[in-house]
Structures are given as structure tokens and as C-alpha cells.
Amino acid sequence: DVVAGIGGGSSHDLAKYIALKKGARLVQVPTILSSDASVTSAIGIREGWRARYIGHIEIDRILVDFSLIKQAPKELVRYGASDILSSHTAKYDLKIASSRHKERFDQSYYEKARDMLAKLAENRFEVRDVTDEGIKTIVELYLGYAEIAEKLRSDRAQEGSEHFFAYNVEYLTRRQYVHGKLLAVGILAMSYIQENEFDKILQLMRDMGLEARPSIVDLGKEDFSKAMMTLRAFTERGGYYYSVINEIELDRSISEELYKILSSTF
Ligand SMILES: [Zn+2]
Structure with a gap:
């Protein structure tokens, strides 16, 4: 009567699914x-290469074995920070969504999220070196965000x-990615589009030993640009939240310029 998910992201999603079905x-x-x-x-599941959440399940226990995680390639743990x-x-x-009256804005959530990011920044070198403290920081912040998700429903x-962005790349290329790696590219790209502290995020990534060049996930200029240019249609079709993607026209020239910027940042 116990299902254990041992491994990375997809094994945990699979374990959740089986546990839910079997009670x-x-x-x-x-x-x-x-x-x-x-x-x-x-x-989370991928359906026709689209990400979708199909239900929720209560997790009985999470076992974090520090020595086990330290045996994994350091890079994979670092990208967990994404x-x-x-x-x-x-x-x-x-x-943006709340200013357009698309969604309610919760100031207390906003402040909590900001504080948690500050905690990540505080421990950035621990994360880079994958120390016990670094692993603990990532897991505790995951739990903090899970709590917010619960509250915000x-x-x-x-x-x-x-x-x-990451989901659209998966959809377009039909390839599987290390989630945190592809996400790192998306975070840096969108902080640029949002004009949202791009330099600060770039520096934080560098300090943590993360790269966000599209080439780290084998994304060439053409695929990257295509993912940007089709992003609005993708989010509208998939019924994703309102975001900066709805506000800014991501045409070929912006996409190619952004590719150049991201490629030269690391
Ligand atoms: Zn994610």
C-alpha cells in the first residue's frame, strides 16, 4: 500500500499517478x-507534448538522502534551483495579469516569493558547490513554494x-529535457522580455554555476526563434495563464536578437 518514487522528476510524477489510482x-x-x-x-503529465496537471495527491513522506543526491552529477542538482x-x-x-484584471493579486504571496528568492541568493555558493546546506536550501524552498501553491490553489x-517557453520547446522539438536546464533558458529569456532585472538574474545564475545559453539544451537559432514566435499561439491554445507573452509581440527580429544575447552571456 505504499508507492515509492525514486529518481528524478518523471519518476515522481509517475509515482504520484500510480499512488492516486491505487489509493x-x-x-x-x-x-x-x-x-x-x-x-x-x-x-504533471505531457499530453501531445503539452504539460497538464491531472490531479493532486497528498505526499506521505519525502526522504532526502544527502549522500545519495551528492552522488548525482552536480550539474543536475544545481539546475534544481531553476x-x-x-x-x-x-x-x-x-x-501583469492582475493589472489587466485577469487575476487577483496577492501581495503577501508576492512578498513571500521575494523573500524566498533572497534566501536562494544568500545560499548561491552552497548551491553551486552542492553542499548539504545547498541541497537543504533547494528542498526547503521547494516546500515553501508548494505551500504557496496549496494556498493559492x-x-x-x-x-x-x-x-x-519550456513547454513549447518540448512540444516543437519532441525531445526530452532536463527540466531545470531548459527552464534556465526560459527564465533568462523572459526576464529580458519583461525588462525584469535581467542583469541581476544573470549574475545569480553565474554565481550558482548555471548557464542559460540555448546551446546547453542543443537549441539552435531556428528552433529557439520558432519557439518564441509561436509562444503566444501555444499559450492561447493550451489555455495557459495570462503573461508577458500576451503583451509583447515576439517577432523574428526580437527572437533572433534574444538568441544572440543569451548565447553570448556565458
Ligand atoms: Zn517546473
Whole structure:
């Protein structure tokens, strides 16, 4: 009567799904931290290469074995920070949406998300070096955001235009990615489009040992530009939240300029 999800993001989503179907208790054991799937209650699936959440499940226990996680490639753990950093662009999108009266804006959530990002920044070198403190920081912040998601009754706290970009890339290229890696590209790209502290986020990524060049996920100029130019249609079709994507025309010249900027930043 217990289902255990051992591994990375997709094994945790699979474990959630099986536990829900079987009515079993769920224990999650992350062996890497490349996404927050091990601590969140939402069950994510890819349907026709689109991300969708099909339900929620209560997690009985999360076992974090520091020595196990340290055996994983350091890079995979570092990129786990992306699912925290994503709140930088996601909360900006929420602000835009609420100013257009598309959604309610919760100031207390906004401040909490800001404080949590500050905590990540404080521990950025611990994250880079994948120390116990660094791993603890990532897991605790995942839990903090999961709590916000519970309160808001939505994943809006961490999912905005940066995730939509990542989902569109998955959809267009039909390839699988390390979530945190592809997301890092999306976060930096959207903070540029939003004119939202691009330099600060870039520096934070550098300090944590993260790169956000499109080439780290083998994304060439053509695929990158296509993902940007089709992004609005993709989010409208998929029924994703209102975001900066609805406000700015992402044409070929902006997309190619952005590709150049991201490619030369690291
Ligand atoms: Zn994510």
C-alpha cells in the first residue's frame, strides 16, 4: 500500500499517478533535484507534448538522502534551483495579469516569493558547490513554494512565461529535457522580455554555476526563434495563464536578437 518514487522528476510524477489510482500512500525519494516534482502534490503529465496537471495527491513522506543526491552529477542538482528561480518571472507575469484584471493579486504571496528568492541568493555558493546546506536550501524552498501553491490553489507561484517557453520547446522539438536546464533558458529569456532585472538574474545564475545559453539544451537559432514566435499561439491554445507573452509581440527580429544575447552571456 505504499508507492515509492525514486529518481528524478518523471519518476515522481509517475509515482504520484500510480499512488492516486491505487489509493496508496506515497513516499518520494529524490536522487537528483532537477525539478520540484518530488515535493509538489500536482501530478504533471505531457499530453501531445503539452504539460497538464491531472490531479493532486497528498505526499506521505519525502526522504532526502544527502549522500545519495551528492552522488548525482552536480550539474543536475544545481539546475534544481531553476524551479525556484522561475518565481522571479512567474510573479512578474502575475503582476501583469492582475493589472489587466485577469487575476487577483496577492501581495503577501508576492512578498513571500521575494523573500524566498533572497534566501536562494544568500545560499548561491552552497548551491553551486552542492553542499548539504545547498541541497537543504533547494528542498526547503521547494516546500515553501508548494505551500504557496496549496494556498493559492494554483501553481501560479512558479509557473509563468518561463515554463510556457519550456513547454513549447518540448512540444516543437519532441525531445526530452532536463527540466531545470531548459527552464534556465526560459527564465533568462523572459526576464529580458519583461525588462525584469535581467542583469541581476544573470549574475545569480553565474554565481550558482548555471548557464542559460540555448546551446546547453542543443537549441539552435531556428528552433529557439520558432519557439518564441509561436509562444503566444501555444499559450492561447493550451489555455495557459495570462503573461508577458500576451503583451509583447515576439517577432523574428526580437527572437533572433534574444538568441544572440543569451548565447553570448556565458
Ligand atoms: Zn517546473
